[in-house]
Amino acid sequence: MNIVIPGYDIEGGIGEGAMASVYLATQRSLERKVALKVMAAALAADPSFCERFLREGKTLARLSHPHTVTIHDIGSVGELYYMAMEYLPNGTLKERIAAGLTPEQGVTLIRQIASALGYAHAQGLVHRDVKPANILFRADGTAVLSDFGIAKSLDDRTQFTQAGFAVGTPSYMSPEQARGQEIDGRADLYALGVVLYEILVGKLPYTGTDALSTALAHLTEPLPELPVHHGRYQDVLRKLLAKDPAERFPDAAALLRALDQLPADSSQATLVRPLPIPLSFDLAGMTPVSIDIPTDKPQPQPVRQPVVTPTQHNAVSEQRRGPVLALAAVEVAVALAIGGASYW
Incomplete structure (x- = not known):
């Protein structure tokens, strides 16, 4: 050294x-x-x-x-x-996710980082690399957003941050960031949505074998549904991880308001319980009678279905889907290659 x-x-x-x-x-x-x-x-x-x-x-x-x-x-x-x-020697959020966090603990940390992002955005800065490894902790447990090393000023036009350069970590990179397009604070909120999903589920919503396939997953794959017991967070995640920035929360303040309005924990509502059987029935003077229920299954009438040749259907689907994915792959590959995005 x-x-x-x-x-x-x-x-x-x-x-x-x-x-x-x-x-x-x-x-x-x-x-x-x-x-x-x-x-x-x-x-x-x-x-x-x-x-x-x-x-x-x-x-x-x-x-x-x-x-x-x-x-x-x-x-x-x-x-x-x-x-x-x-100097913050008390570990990272990445380590705490691996150890396990409750949803309540996770949402508290998301609130703290959202407030930090809102403040930075108001100063004209976009972080561009929000991820658990860049969230540190003070001795009192307070979460701290670090590593503004590739932060972008909203009015910056230097070569390193012009359109066409993808900078960040692909696993947390918004679709527009992966394409090397102009970004704003909503790209940071997208990354924070990935962090929230990772806290709740313990894994990333989109994965790939390399930077390119991971970035393409963010561009093309639908948002995975949360487990039933985390369903109260699904709407917030859907807005955070929208492919189109216009469909996301407009700013961190809107996200914080949505977290304040989360529905109550309804995990008990997902349990299936038998209905209580009353000990007696009031039939209002009517006399119950027995009826015979047929046991033979009724024979369904045949329904003529139009014949579709599988090869024709698959060919049409692939013809439509192939060019879209190929174009996205080329676009992202160029942006990642120029920007030198790191994959970890």
């Missing part, structure tokens, strides 16, 4: 991604532990990205919200571009 940044004593690596490496360090001036994120050398070679990194870092440093990570410092030394952030 040959990294030297004045004012910091670097102790060791604590994380690494496609865009940056993160180190545990001590800020000498205040004698406090920080998470020091250092931009990957390949990105540091792009002057436009370096300029954007410093500009957005200053914006992030001004964010002040209970559920966003605090930025302490940002700068560059030679070819090293770094960001010193609040």
